[in-house]
Amino acid sequence: QVQLVESGGGVVQPGRSLRLSCAASGFPFGTFVMHWVRQAPGKGLEWVALMSFDGTNTYHADAVKGRFTISRDNSRNTLYLQMNNLRAEDTAVYYCARAIVGAKPRIDYWGQGTLVTVSS
């Protein structure tokens, strides 16, 4: 079955960096578009970034552009999110998610999330 397991969250000081990982299994990882979506405590969902199946195309939300970078290693079935210059407003649960593209795009599987807390 499809599994997405995030790791790498924790408490970090403002201005520091953190790298999240998402280990995928149960499906051909290298053929799917992947996303990061976050959710601040008590708030709604916010799309963060996406990467095409082969890594040639990436898109980032304006709120993280220039600070966060999505990447993937298809040989390791792993998605990454490098987060630099973290701010208090980046505090959130970060979800890794698999997307179906084409005529009816949607996110069909989500991980359970990893919590990032940015605090001094």
Place this chain on the structure above:
Amino acid sequence: EIVLTQSPGTLSLSPGERATLSCRASRSVSTYLVWYQQKPGQAPRLLMYGASDRATGIPDRFSGSGSGTDFTLTISRLEPEDFAVYYCQHYGSSSWTFGQGTKVEI
């Protein structure tokens, strides 16, 4: 960038009642509209895609409709497990946008 506005913010209903949730886009999104359900402490779950297609395993009491700028998620008869937060989402060519959510509470 397209903005999705969901209403109402909170819907207070009883089991067995009908729930009608709205999602309005700031400009036409055709039928590129998706609905998710999220329960406390859990990841979101895909409900509907293409505005009206039910995802695998979703009961038929859930239905979606609309196109262009106005969309509706209807739960025909609320079951206890349906009390949750519901999000609409649009796929753009280079970004994905979520609405702010509607909480369906008892």
